Amino acid sequence: MPGVAYEQLKAREKKTVDKLVRHFDENREFFSTLLRQLVEALRAQSELRGLVHSFRSRVKESDHLREKLARKTIAARSSDAPLDITTDNLFTKITDLAGCRILHLYTKQFGDINRCLQSVFEEEKYEKLEGPSARTWDDETREYFESIKVDTVKSKSLYTSVHYVIAPNKRTPCTCEVQVRTLAEEIWGEVNHAINYPHLADSVACREQIAVLARVTSSCSRLVDAIFTSHNHNRTADKQ
Amino acid sequence: MAAANRTVFKRLAIFNHKGGVGKTLLTYNIAASLSNLGYRTLLVDADPQCNLTSYIVEESVVDDLLNTSDNPSGRTIWTAVKPIVEATGELNYVEPYELSVRSMYLLPGDIRLAEFESDLDESWSDSVRRRIRGFRGTMSLSTLVREIATRHKIDYVFYDLGPNIGPLNRVMLLDCDFFVIPAACDLFSVRALKTLGHTLAGWMDDWRMIAKLAPDDIDLLRGAPQFAGYIAQRFRTYGGHVAKEHAKFLRQIDQHIRSDVVSVVPTISARLAGGGKTPFRIGLIKDLGSLVTPALEQGVPIWDVSAGSPDQREEARAAFSALAKRVVARTT
Numbered sequence: 001m002p003g004v005a006y007e008q009l010k011a012r013e014k015k016t017v018d019k020l021v022r023h024f025d026e027n028r029e030f031f032s033t034l035l036r037q038l039v040e041a042l043r044a045q046s047e048l049r050g051l052v053h054s055f056r057s058r059v060k061e062s063d064h065l066r067e068k069l070a071r072k073t074i075a076a077r078s079s080d081a082p083l084d085i086t087t088d089n090l091f092t093k094i095t096d097l098a099g100c101r102i103l104h105l106y107t108k109q110f111g112d113i114n115r116c117l118q119s120v121f122e123e124e125k126y127e128k129l130e131g132p133s134a135r136t137w138d139d140e141t142r143e144y145f146e147s148i149k150v151d152t153v154k155s156k157s158l159y160t161s162v163h164y165v166i167a168p169n170k171r172t173p174c175t176c177e178v179q180v181r182t183l184a185e186e187i188w189g190e191v192n193h194a195i196n197y198p199h200l201a202d203s204v205a206c207r208e209q210i211a212v213l214a215r216v217t218s219s220c221s222r223l224v225d226a227i228f229t230s231h232n233h234n235r236t237a238d239k240q
Numbered sequence: 241m242a243a244a245n246r247t248v249f250k251r252l253a254i255f256n257h258k259g260g261v262g263k264t265l266l267t268y269n270i271a272a273s274l275s276n277l278g279y280r281t282l283l284v285d286a287d288p289q290c291n292l293t294s295y296i297v298e299e300s301v302v303d304d305l306l307n308t309s310d311n312p313s314g315r316t317i318w319t320a321v322k323p324i325v326e327a328t329g330e331l332n333y334v335e336p337y338e339l340s341v342r343s344m345y346l347l348p349g350d351i352r353l354a355e356f357e358s359d360l361d362e363s364w365s366d367s368v369r370r371r372i373r374g375f376r377g378t379m380s381l382s383t384l385v386r387e388i389a390t391r392h393k394i395d396y397v398f399y400d401l402g403p404n405i406g407p408l409n410r411v412m413l414l415d416c417d418f419f420v421i422p423a424a425c426d427l428f429s430v431r432a433l434k435t436l437g438h439t440l441a442g443w444m445d446d447w448r449m450i451a452k453l454a455p456d457d458i459d460l461l462r463g464a465p466q467f468a469g470y471i472a473q474r475f476r477t478y479g480g481h482v483a484k485e486h487a488k489f490l491r492q493i494d495q496h497i498r499s500d501v502v503s504v505v506p507t508i509s510a511r512l513a514g515g516g517k518t519p520f521r522i523g524l525i526k527d528l529g530s531l532v533t534p535a536l537e538q539g540v541p542i543w544d545v546s547a548g549s550p551d552q553r554e555e556a557r558a559a560f561s562a563l564a565k566r567v568v569a570r571t572t
Contacts (some may be wrong), residue, residue: 169453
């Protein structure tokens with residue numbers, strides 16, 4: 001289904017975007033194989049399994065890619081440049097064509113999760129191109145990530161998640177995005193995605209409520225952190 | 241390192257999963273002709289039935305080879321892969337058997353290679369899943385052959401394969417630089433071409449995906465054997481002309497090579513583009529009749545048998561020599 005941004009394109013621009021989307025569609029099987037291999041390698045790591053609630057993965061929807069490319073075309077126009085994406089670099093310019101999401105219960109598990117992920121990438125010989133990089137808007141959460149030496153990025157959109165970009169090797173131009181977030185963050189992410197993706201909702205009420213939901217889910221993650229902190233504290237005390 | 245070695249020697253298989261098309265006889269005699277032309281050749285008997293080994297090595301020696309192949313100092317293909325099958329260690333280098341034909345070597349076959357084949361199926365699945373141990377198994381015979389070929393300065397390696405499309409033949413064919421299809425003048429030989437073309441194309445597709453996603457610094461199969469042509473054989477002649485019945489099969493073979501192999505397999509040797517009515521045909525080997533059985537019994541090239549007339553033997557020698565030269569031309 002053609003989206004809002006795509007409909008604003010000129011015929012020539014549409015042709016370029018369509019060609020890119022077709023190129024991606026022709027390689028869909030490749031990306032799903034890449035994801036299958038990665039998720040299996042992650043699932044095979046027993047310590048990680050103990051920290052993770054669930055793994056999700058998806059190959060990007062063609063319609064979503066079409067809109068993303070249309071938005072980039074429009075953005076390029078404003079600086080009088082053509083879209084700098086071609087079939088040769090599509091798979092590296094767009095890093096989330098294949099995406100894997102790791103859901104867990106509370107923020108403070110991330111230090112261990114990061115260690116497990118890095119060891120899987122190393123043992124299974126994946127190239128880490130970016131990350132971990134934590135998108136966050138909450139001061140306290142940012143301090144936590146900084147304390148474990150994880151780069152942080154301010155998130156004006158209220159989106160939160162830790163990102164990595166990896167590749168199966170150096171010679172094949174393709175990437176896969178790995179996201180890590182708590183279950184509560186996933187609630188916000190999913191609601192926001194359903195309402196605002198691929199087009200921002202017009203409704204002020206919706207936008208306002210989604211902004212409030214971010215506070216609620218952030219508090220929820222923080223609450224689960226607190227529960228586990230006290231639970232673990234009690235267990236340690238019992239042992240002593 | 242691996243890439244550099246690749247350019248030094250060429251790996252070929254004369255393959256059809258239809259049995260009884262003379263694969264082994266063709267393989268040995270073409271290789272022997274190449275040796276006569278001054279090339280150094282290595283025959284790899286990768287058929288657990290060991291037809292090639294029993295063709296060219298005396299029975300008592302074959303018996304001895306098979307009896308001792310379980311020892312680390314054994315001499316067969318099984319000796320090499322046994323540590324991998326039993327997960328006790330790395331590939332065991334095996335010195336090839338030097339044959340009486342000049343600069344010709346044999347890596348003897350072994351009935352126990354069948355045990356490796358089921359392992360290979362698992363290794364393949366592991367490679368599909370990008371598990372590093374999978375690549376180790378999948379690459380083991382390729383690694384061994386490269387090592388032998390490098391040490392003995394081999395020009396041509398021939399894989400003699402069993403008549404099936406199992407996991408062992410899959411890796412051996414994908415390891416080849418070229419493949420040649422032998423086809424006999426019979427209905428099944430013609431029909432087999434369809435399965436052969438599609439199977440090879442499917443394997444190449446699968447391997448391309450595996451290779452694209454494989455980690456760096458891992459040896460990989462070449463994965464794209466080029467079709468170097470077919471050899472039609474076992475036809476009869478009357479007064480210098482191909483018998484009518486067989487002429488019909490020769491036409492059918494040529495048609496099916498085009499429709500079921502050339503148009504299906506993505507890798508056709510550039511050397512085949514040349515003109516002529518039958519550019520895909522490397523050669524014709526007519527029914528060798530009374531020479532075949534003695535050749536198999538005596539374990540010598542077909543032109544060296546003590547049977548048949550001198551003319552018959554000379555004709556066979558010339559036919560194989562011509563064939564060998566065309567193989568060289570199409571694989572250069």
